[in-house]
Amino acid sequence: MKKTLARWAVDVWYKDAFLGILLLPFAYIFSDIVRFRRYLYRCGVLKSHTLPVLVIVVGNITVGGTGKTPLIIWLAELLKNSGYKPGIISRGYGGQSDAWPQIVNENSDASKIGDEALLIAKQTGLPVVVSPSRVDAAKKLLDKFDCNVVLSDDGLQHYKLNRDIEIAVIDGEQRFGNGYCLPAGPLREPISRLSSVDFIVVNGNKYEDNEFSMQLVGDTVINLSTGELKPLQEFRGIACHALAGIGNPERFFKLLESAGLLFTTHSFPDHHPFSRNDIEFGDNKPVLMTEKDAVKCTGFNGENHWYVPVKAVPESAFGQQLLDLLLTIQAQRI
Template sequence: MKKTLARWAADVWYKDAFLGILLLPLAYVFSDIVRVRRFLYRKGFLKSHTLPVPVIVVGNITVGGTGKTPLVIWLAETLLASGYKPGIISRGYGGLSETWPQVVNKHSDAKKVGDESLLIAKQTCLPVVVGPSRVESAKRLLDGFDCNVILSDDGLQHYKLDRDIEIAVIDGERRFGNGYCLPAGPLREPIERLGSVDFTVVNGDKYADHEVSMRLVGDTAVNILTDEPKPLQQFQGLDCHALAGIGNPERFFKLLEMNGLSCMTHSFPDHYPFGRDDIEWGDDKPVLMTEKDAVKCTGFAKPYHWYVPVKAVPEATFGQQFLDLLKQKT
């Protein structure tokens, strides 16, 4: 059912303009509510919590993945290399923990804390705290760890937490779909919201001079059971399965194609709770998946299951621009 609804929504938002038009009255109501809510926070009628350290929010204005988590990891590494002590907070989407906030490390259970937060903890080895309230997560982070800057993975619309820098990430292929707000389109906020962020990072080719381009690169597969790395080129000519439960699965499949692979592809909704039967097709052919999906499959993976880690590579000038702005804010 979840897969069917996700595909239906994608068709409405990115392909079938007529169905989106039918839902426009609801979209207008939604966008008005969003504007009023933001106005109330901006004017102080609804209170935002200010932290004693700078807060950097990396989010998007569309439903679904845009590549913000790899960018958060890149930003964390950039901050570390510049002498900062970053900590990371996230919603922990999909996590089923009974108590929040939760501290995440590389040994955490993705079912409890969410796939993206576990991926971040594994790749960065930095303090990560997740929970529905980013304010409470941030407090827990500052109480328990020595951090002097906070990165928020998502949370552009979580106005209870005041922020010093806002970075919006856009899917360069799908952009804003039909341009409508929910439920007629994929927008969480009207496109005009991008006029108030500090940086607009495009995962792909940028359309305007003020945008920052970013690529996700990966040319290696890692065995889920053994951690053995293998160049993707060694899978060329083999019959392979490729699966992805991310916001835009086609982006992952195209990455494999660019590395010369021809795979049978299997798309799943973002944050899909994989089980054993979801990654088996009755054969022993190699199965390639994203690293975000792999953290949910470690308990039942077999020797032919591999994941493909990717790294964010923003355009060359972005890192210094980001650090310069952070210095201005502190």
């Protein structure tokens, strides 16, 4: 049912303009509520919390994945290599923990704390704390770990937490769909919201002068059972299965296609809780998946299951401008 609704929503938001128009009255109500809520935070009616350290929020204005998680991992490495001590907070989307906030490590259960948070913890080795309240997550992070920069995975609309820098990530292929707010379109906030962020990063090719491009690259595969690493090219000419439970599965399939692979596609909703039946197809063909999906399949995978790790590669000017802005903000606080 969830899979069917997700496909219907994608059709309405990105393909069938007529259905979106029918839902426009609800979209206008939604956007007015969003604007009014933000106004209440700006004028102090709704209270925001300011942390004693720098806060960088990486989010988007559309529903679904845009490539935030790979960018968070890249940013964490950039900050660490530049002398900062970053920690990461996240909502822990999809996590079913009985208590929040939760500290995440590479041995955490994805079903409890969410797939993205587990992937970030595995990739960065940095402190990660998750909670539906990012303020609570940040407080626990700073209480338990020595951090001087907090990276918030998503949370652009979580105004209860004040931020020093906002980074909006856009899917370069889908952009803003029909340009309408929910439920008529995919927008969480009107497109005009982008005029107030500090950086706009496009996952793919940029369209505007104020945007920075970012590419996701991956040319290796890793076996879930053995940890064996192979070049992706070794799977050329072999019939495979490819599965993805991410915001834009087509992006993963196009990566495999560009490498010359032949495969049958299997799409799932973002954050899908995988089971053995989802990744077994009655044959022994190789099954390729994203790393985000792989963290939820350990324990019931076979030796024919592989994942394709990807890395974010933003244009060089983005990293330098971000570090310059951080230094400026720090100087203003002294």
